[in-house]
Amino acid sequence: xxxxxxxxxxxxxxxxxLRRSTAAANFPYSGSTDQFSDxxxxxxxxxxxxxxxxxxxxxxxxxxxxxxLSPSTSEAFSFVKEEQVPVMEAxxxxxTPATPNSSISTSSTEAAAGGxxxxxxxxxxxxxxxxxxxxxxxxxxxxxxxxxxxxxxPRFAFMTKSEVDHLEDGYRWRKYGQxxxxxxxxxxxxxxxxxxxxxxxxxxxxxxxxxSTVITTYEGQHNHHVPPTLRGNVAAGMFASPxxxxxxxxxxxxxxxxxxxxxxxSYGGGxxxxxxxxxxxxxxxxxxxxxxxxxxxxxxxxIPPVFTRQEP
DNA sequence: CGACTTTGACCTGCGC
DNA sequence: GCGCAGGTCAAAGTCG
Ligand SMILES: [Zn+2]
Numbered sequence: 001x002x003x004x005x006x007x008x009x010x011x012x013x014x015x016x017x018l019r020r021s022t023a024a025a026n027f028p029y030s031g032s033t034d035q036f037s038d039x040x041x042x043x044x045x046x047x048x049x050x051x052x053x054x055x056x057x058x059x060x061x062x063x064x065x066x067x068x069l070s071p072s073t074s075e076a077f078s079f080v081k082e083e084q085v086p087v088m089e090a091x092x093x094x095x096t097p098a099t100p101n102s103s104i105s106t107s108s109t110e111a112a113a114g115g116x117x118x119x120x121x122x123x124x125x126x127x128x129x130x131x132x133x134x135x136x137x138x139x140x141x142x143x144x145x146x147x148x149x150x151x152x153x154p155r156f157a158f159m160t161k162s163e164v165d166h167l168e169d170g171y172r173w174r175k176y177g178q179x180x181x182x183x184x185x186x187x188x189x190x191x192x193x194x195x196x197x198x199x200x201x202x203x204x205x206x207x208x209x210x211x212s213t214v215i216t217t218y219e220g221q222h223n224h225h226v227p228p229t230l231r232g233n234v235a236a237g238m239f240a241s242p243x244x245x246x247x248x249x250x251x252x253x254x255x256x257x258x259x260x261x262x263x264x265x266s267y268g269g270g271x272x273x274x275x276x277x278x279x280x281x282x283x284x285x286x287x288x289x290x291x292x293x294x295x296x297x298x299x300x301x302x303i304p305p306v307f308t309r310q311e312p
Numbered sequence: 313c314g315a316c317t318t319t320g321a322c323c324t325g326c327g328c
Numbered sequence: 329g330c331g332c333a334g335g336t337c338a339a340a341g342t343c344g
Contacts (some may be wrong), residue, residue: 172315179335316329321337321339324335326336327332
């Protein structure tokens with residue numbers, strides 16, 4: 001289960017201490033807590049990068065360019081704690097009032113989710129940059145044949161404190177499966193973007209020790225705009241995230257921390273650029289010693305202070 | 313009636 | 329090779 005690499009999106013609009021404690025409290029995942037503390041301490045908050053951007057793959061560019069990470073092999077993990085506080089209708093609007101608002105967050109590692117059972121030391125997986133080719137052989141029939149290599153797309157994990165599973169993120173999803181998760185009393189649901197031509201998938205599950213926390217993992221990037229019906233509804237652009245601080249842990253190749261202040265949620269609209277188009281070569285991979293991000297200057301350079309992206 | 317959820321079967325990778 | 333666990337399919341059911 002443990003994946004190759006997990007990035008963390010650290011969302012903590014409040015205080016440092018809180019952030020730290022929250023993280024600790026929220027991460028019972030035994031085993032890899034060591035590097036966690038370290039990472040957290042060195043975490044350095046920064047500017048903003050819209051959530052939309054991330055979802056649209058902008059983050060890929062940023063990451064890759066800035067840290068030389070491979071979009072195909074990296075996974076971002078963020079923790080967004082949405083409290084049921086009657087905050088402004090930042091996200092409320094719409095059909096599902098269930099969508100929470102305020103957020104606090106923490107980082108987490110899905111890789112260490114093993115916990116107590118048979119958590120064997122994960123062997124460091126070798127990251128091979130897979131080609132951008134999306135030879136998606138449609139598995140129409142039942143007997144799926146030759147799948148060859150499983151195409152693993154970049155994944156973004158978000159931990160959201162919410163009572164409801166169905167978090168609105170601006171897109172339409174169709175549930176296509178549900179499975180029980182080992183070591184967890186809560187099931188995991190599988191969703192797929194209903195828009196045809198869009199193969200984005202989403203995985204939702206509750207934290208095994210924090211029933212109020214929902215872990216949403218996005219896979220792939222949307223190549224279309226947000227459905228008008230849901231436009232300006234929720235998270236379409238409510239999150240913003242700053243730069244990332246790459247970090248090398250004991251077990252993990254690297255970890256990224258990002259802060260996503262939801263204060264400035266501005267709808268970025270749908271930037272449906274083909275991320276697949278700009279598949280940047282990670283030539284800087286061997287130079288991953290930028291622990292201390294100079295500033296978001298770099299990112300800023302790559303991406304406007306605040307998602308200023310627009311559709312061509 | 314269309315869009316979506318439910319649910320068990322099925323497929324596949326991986327460890328033993 | 330077998331069994332487990334994660335992931336997916338698709339038929340049937342539900343909802344608006
Ligand atoms: Zn989509």
